[in-house]
Amino acid sequence: MANGSDDLRSNMLELEKIITHFFYDYDTSDIVVELNHQYDGKKITSTLELEEWTSSIQEFKDKMQLEDIALHITMICDNLANNYERILKYVKSQSNDNSNSKKKEKRESHLHERVILSGKPVFIKYDG
Numbered sequence: 001m002a003n004g005s006d007d008l009r010s011n012m013l014e015l016e017k018i019i020t021h022f023f024y025d026y027d028t029s030d031i032v033v034e035l036n037h038q039y040d041g042k043k044i045t046s047t048l049e050l051e052e053w054t055s056s057i058q059e060f061k062d063k064m065q066l067e068d069i070a071l072h073i074t075m076i077c078d079n080l081a082n083n084y085e086r087i088l089k090y091v092k093s094q095s096n097d098n099s100n101s102k103k104k105e106k107r108e109s110h111l112h113e114r115v116i117l118s119g120k121p122v123f124i125k126y127d128g
Contacts, residue, residue: 013079018072022079024048024087026094031060033076035069042067050088057081 013019020041021034033044044067046060057077064073 013072013075016072016075019076022076024090026091031080033064039067039069042069044069048087050091053084 013022018036018038019033020036021032023032024030025032029047029049030045031048035042035044044060044063046063047056048060049056057080060080061073061077064070064076069076
């Protein structure tokens with residue numbers, strides 16, 4: 001255990017068994033927390049702007065308070081904060097994958113053919 005508080009908080013959430021799902025949805029940029037029967041199966045969804053981390057976390061806390069989840073807000077937000085680097089790394093990797101995919105699609109969307117014109121090799125490009 002490198003930093004006891006990181007693992008302890010995650011373990012505390014596990015021990016409490018209040019969360020059924022806790023994830024970052026890349027497609028919508030939302031943090032989603034689904035709670036168990038203790039909270040009537042409530043689902044909290046909040047947009048997570050990585051550039052505006054502090055305000056995003058505050059908005060997330062506010063939504064949980066509105067849903068009357070006061071008892072576990074600190075544990076849930078601490079766990080989210082402990083996963084900031086992991087979320088950021090994932091978002092960056094997805095952005096890079098999408099960027100590379102778009103570049104590849106752009107390259108593959110054009111057909112090129114090498115021909116000889118006036119004794120010199122040239123490429124003919126077909127944009128279809």
